[in-house]
Amino acid sequence: MNQAQGLHKAVKDRALSRKKANMSSNNLPRVIAVTSGKGGVGKTNLVGNMAVALSRMGKRVVIIDADVGLANIDIIFNLRPEYNIRHIINAQKTLNQVMVTSEHGIKILPGGSGFADLTQLGEGEKLNLLSEFETLSDQADIIFVDTGAGISSNVLYFNSACDECIVIATREPTSITDAYAMIKVLSSDYGTRYFKLIVNMVDSEAQAKNVYASLSAALDKYLNNVVLEYTGYIPFDRKLQAAVQKRGLVMDSFPDSVAAKAIEDISLNLGNTPARSNADGSLTFFMNKVFQAAD
Numbered sequence: 001m002n003q004a005q006g007l008h009k010a011v012k013d014r015a016l017s018r019k020k021a022n023m024s025s026n027n028l029p030r031v032i033a034v035t036s037g038k039g040g041v042g043k044t045n046l047v048g049n050m051a052v053a054l055s056r057m058g059k060r061v062v063i064i065d066a067d068v069g070l071a072n073i074d075i076i077f078n079l080r081p082e083y084n085i086r087h088i089i090n091a092q093k094t095l096n097q098v099m100v101t102s103e104h105g106i107k108i109l110p111g112g113s114g115f116a117d118l119t120q121l122g123e124g125e126k127l128n129l130l131s132e133f134e135t136l137s138d139q140a141d142i143i144f145v146d147t148g149a150g151i152s153s154n155v156l157y158f159n160s161a162c163d164e165c166i167v168i169a170t171r172e173p174t175s176i177t178d179a180y181a182m183i184k185v186l187s188s189d190y191g192t193r194y195f196k197l198i199v200n201m202v203d204s205e206a207q208a209k210n211v212y213a214s215l216s217a218a219l220d221k222y223l224n225n226v227v228l229e230y231t232g233y234i235p236f237d238r239k240l241q242a243a244v245q246k247r248g249l250v251m252d253s254f255p256d257s258v259a260a261k262a263i264e265d266i267s268l269n270l271g272n273t274p275a276r277s278n279a280d281g282s283l284t285f286f287m288n289k290v291f292q293a294a295d
């Protein structure tokens, strides 16, 4: 048995023992990747603010910061984490010791540079991570994965491992082209079919719909097995920038702002619609896919 097969078997055995323990798969968290082709389009702010909106709706939310670049979800939550995923991989800390909890009760797993090394992990390290990730299943309804930008293999395999994939774009042509490139590689190389589009930093819904129309047209022409669902837009709002300046979230600092209201609507919608899933919705499946992609 090679390493990948061994790990696969370990994952299956664990899934079986969970079944025996009578854990319904209906209770498993939704794992949602938030991604973009181009950087700086608002992923981290969207994840943070959606997490707040959903936790106000009573959902238990966990955020995995898988951005290996300038990981900054902790900044807008004004948290200063001591540890990161590397400490779990090395079995120095448990997941619950590494995660930090915001004042809203949202749990955040800081990535640090740990995620960049996933491709290099040995089997023991992978199993450490896997068994710790399993403990998340009972603690979350929704898990957001804030991926980095661009189509590096790290970003790609986090996206491909999630149940759902939200793509953020702005009206800038580079952002639209890069979003297309991201969808293209995820669909052709990883078999991801369903995507949700959120358009950020626009002045009107008409502008957002234009972005959706141009992306859809390109997808229809060249990638006809992909489904892109328009999921809403967030207006350009200086209040959001003012909140970031204060290491905060627009949802907290300016709850009546247009950006906060828009994110609230999107979150409400997301929370109330069943997942149109790319995967079988389990966390072990998520980690297993991450590791398979890394093999």
Ligand SMILES: Nc1ncnc2c1ncn2[C@@H]1O[C@H](COP(=O)(O)OP(=O)(O)OP(=O)(O)O)[C@@H](O)[C@H]1O
Residues within 6 Å of the ligand: 036, 038, 039, 040, 041, 042, 043, 044, 045, 046, 067, 070, 148, 149, 200, 201, 234, 235, 236, 237, 238, 240, 241, 244, 259
């Ligand atoms: N709706 C908005 N209105 C105005 N400014 C915005 C909006 N959304 C994001 N921004 C601005 O864009 C900046 C970048 O946002 P954010 O860090 O969330 O993007 P990102 O996609 O996570 O970036 P990276 O690719 O670097 O991780 C924010 O600090 C904020 O100044």
Ligand SMILES: [Mg+2]
Residues within 6 Å of the ligand: 043, 044, 045, 067, 072, 146
């Ligand atoms: Mg970010």
